[in-house]
Amino acid sequence: MSILEVRDLNVTFPGGIEAVRGVSYEVSRGEVLGIVGESGSGKSVTSLAIMGLLPPNAVVSGSVKLHGKELLGLDEGKLTEVRGKSISMIFQDPLSAFTPVYTIGDQVAEAVRVHQKLPKDKAAKRAVELLDLVGIPHPDARAKSFPHEFSGGMRQRAMIAMAIANDPDLLICDEPTTALDVTIQAQVLEVLKTAQRETGAGIVMITHDLGVIAGMADRVLVMYAGRPVEQGRVDDIYSRPRMPYTMGLLASIPRIDGEQGPLVPIEGNPPSPVELPPGCPFAPRCPMKVDACDDEEPPLVEIGGGRQVACIRSREIEHKNLTGTDVFPVPVIPPSDAVRVPREQRPTVLELDDVIRHYPLMKGAVFKRRVGTVHAVDGISFDIAQGETLALVGESGCGKTTTLQQIMQLRAPERGRVVVLGRDSATLNKAAHKELRSELQIVFQDPMAALDPRMPVGDIIAEPLRAHGRKDVAVRVDELLRLVGLAPEHAARYPQHFSGGQRQRIGIARALALDPKVLVLDEPVSALDVSIQAGVINLLERLKNTLGLSYLFVAHDLAVVRHLADRVAVMYLGKITEIGAVEDVYDRPAHPYTQALLSAIPLPDPALERTRKRILLDGDLPSPADPPSGCRFRTRCPKFARLSQAEQRRCVDEEPLVARHANAMDHGVACHYAEEIEVITASEDQEEQ
């Protein structure tokens, strides 16, 4: 018996923007339907249309039935009886989804009171119970806090509490964990599972993260350009995708358990919803395209086993049992020359030695006085050899970005040394400073914000060249554009004419303009869609190998790091907890934090995800203004909890330093009780190899 039945849903916005075209699905009681798609694929618009929350200028047609009752076209009074009672929604960004001026408790209680005739004090009590249910510590006290006093993970828990306040039959989760760190994501997904158990609700889970879907969903609906292109049971979709887009998507994601080779990118960009191609919308990017694909849009047809696919060649794919790597061209990336020389014999291009960066915490409006110190970066050391990529990973607030800023400043740090290409940043004069700038360049996270919207791309790339007085600017700009996979005629266009992936390529071209030796990459692919991300990762790898670059790569996505980096340093609260070669750290993590971090990452493999044991961390990151004594991780450490009192003493009193671990060549751990645990089970194809 299905709770929700969506039939042929269409949403059109003014200007002929067909955001959703013919979406149909059903959700049963206790079932989780995952909707996957890239930005602009219409997955969020679909759910807003079901809730009746689209702006009034959107034209919605089709049918949405809840328990057999039509929802579309209901008047507001009837609709408000359904919203928040039968169907609840969990939104992506929990900070902006809460009204900033009311307490969390009041907002949860409001949700209760809208649908249940309860007096105020009873509703407030119920709110506290709900907050307790979703695992918020001291719920009675926290209910009186305002949204800005909650951390991201806690806010999302509160959001879930609000959504389940009236025992809904259906929960729609719109990217519920996208804005969260992995360890917090793992906690929140657990809470969602609890919430489902408590309410028995059906869940529609919208996300772009194929790993999250693999662990949560029973069935999956893949959307592209406003249309469902494939639907089926989660295991079928992941193990035997039958639509080239799904196949490409699965092949393009980097995996923490994956093999090294280049990723398989899907070329091109999703079509604009105003000018859709006449045939299959994916045809322009599809390697299996035949002439018939352009004739008409293939309908979503049943292919047996409860699966539906919208591709005219699905039979053939089924028959030959093709996968993404068979169909999509695998790019060839030339190997690096640098790695032939052992690491110790290569020159060191960047070295940090016991660097700290503290920020004063000020109070007072007129007379400022220092009331504390934020220990943003608190004594970290690492080095990068020529031709090497070191990744700095950790959750938000661990000091990754501060470290980058300290390096890019090229000034003496408060303590310690920053040595770039053999030159100490504390000893630079003005001329040397400028010269070194050209050797050390940065690529930013958000390609939208990093490019001046009023400057043509050619000028953006030429700017560093002109600043350093180069003569051959025009020639060099052409060369750079080609190098990053764009065309020279793109130089005259403005950033707004490019997609996210192309913009990031422009950012990379600008960083490469002065032939730097070291490139600092600040989350270069985290703002990009999965299918685009693979192309940029491959580009970065190719550039490194052909130009002999060295990268300092900051990321929170550990799968991308595994793919791109040679060495990795894990940071926690301004300190390095574990550092070493990628294989050592990923396959034999010895620090409890690294273990928890790695185990929190969802794998895009339903069978593995179901059987995997997660190491869940409690609570949130402590404030860097007041870090715990001794080992900073001890307050959340699962290992610390298992130690005897005498052993715990050491963690509290003595700060662990990064020490070489076991007999590994390149593996340092900052833990008194370091012990290797395998947290990523090898995937099947790896075992076969």
Next chain:
Amino acid sequence: MGKYLLRRLAVNVILVAVAASLAYMLAATTMNPRAAYEGRQPPVAEAVVDATLDAYNLNDKTPVLQRYATWVSGVVTGDFGKTWNGGSVNDEMGRRIMVSLRLLLVGTLVGFALGVALGAYSAVKQYRFADRSIGVSSFVVMAIPVFVLATLLAIGTYNLNRGLGFTLIEYTGEYNPRLSGWDQLLNRLNHLILPTISLSLGSIAFYSRIQRSMMLDVLNQDFVRTAMAKGLRRRTALLKHALRTALIPAATYFAFAFGTMLTGATFTEKIFAWHGMGAWLIDSIQQNDVNAVAAVSFFSAVCVLAAAFLSDLLVAALDPRVRVS
């Protein structure tokens, strides 16, 4: 929180002292009370003039700092000195202060409430007829100086009353001295109508523009959507979640708008023949009445800073983020 407000209050007291002192200095150095006694027929002896001016602390032969010191020692004890002809500034102020405060208080409240309501309504109906007509009217009102507006209102009412054949709305003065009891109260209220409109129209226009843009910022925020997803009606979600949040920035403009209000009050009082502080300011400048000018300036400074303090209180009440830090 209480400490924060106390500190703001202390700062405001200092600011009042500075503003009033500067106003006194300006008045004392540029005005010439002696002019009122010179050129009289029959001429007054200089010694007599000096003695009179000395008695009123208005003699320009006394160094200005000394006069200032005398004035301050008076003000601290609550005595604002003598007018140019020997009357008590305190008495005059006592007569006028309530007249002005009544006008200002009602004008401010009406201006703020109506302005915010219109602005919010305008934002919800963005680009519809209601929004456009509110927008155009606001700009028309803002483009007309208050003295023109007040005069137009007075003329319009005069014609209306003449057309009706009886006085529907009073357009001059503050009350009718022949009435008493309830009739007098109603008559006072009737007299209040026109000056209030003239005074508040400007701030209604001002607040409606500000509130409209604040509201538009908030309307598309996720939390309004969340509120509707909970099952609240659009109206409730807009009032309880959107407007409440959008009020915070408008409250900070409260202090700024009050300055304009004072200027408006001066013209309004003069045009509708109300004997308030604003009208007195103009009269005393014409009469070179230093102490009266200083007293009115003091009153204005207190009003502006009270408005600023009220605006702080309002923001603190509306925004928990301010309260906590």
